């Protein structure tokens with residue numbers, strides 16, 4: 001059995017009465033051809049020709065998020081405080097690694113949220129679109145969930161040390 005069969009094709013085969021069957025099959029074939037062309041990124045704007053330039057543009061992305069996104073700055077500040085406290089209280093290597101990973105997760109999702117917002121704005125501009133709302137709300141929701149998880153983890157690992165220091 002061919003397990004690589006696209007879901008859309010399985011759906012079409014299982015619906016022989018579909019009036020759009022041949023049209024859908026043509027669309028799928030065209031899509032597969034265009035996907036091959038797209039994978040070569042012939043029409044893409046490619047200027048990062050070496051590793052150094054790739055790092056430079058990645059750095060510009062982080063810098064853009066820091067300059068323009070208030071939430072990103074807040075997460076960087078809270079993350080830095082949490083990491084400093086982990087070092088100050090001499091938390092174990094495992095605990096420090098877990099805190100670092102949760103901070104990274106929040107920042108990574110914040111960057112992806114910013115990227116998605118840019119792509120949505122590029123696509124729909126100032127027009128209201130229900131799908132644009134879903135895309136932006138879900139991306140923001142992903143950041144929120146990661147931030148709550150980070151707070152819980154920081155609370156579990158750091159709070160006992162903070163309370164002891166003030167006791």
Ligand SMILES: Nc1ncnc2c1ncn2[C@@H]1O[C@H](COP(=O)(O)OP(=O)(O)OP(=O)(O)O)[C@@H](O)[C@H]1O
Nearest residue numbers: 113117124125126127128129130132133136137140
């Ligand atoms: N084109 C659109 N169509 C429909 N709803 C939209 C559209 N653009 C934004 N929204 C709604 O407005 C909300 C805020 O969008 P906006 O682009 O201002 O993000 P933001 O305030 O920069 O978000 P964040 O704080 O996550 O960076 C979205 O979560 C969405 O509900």
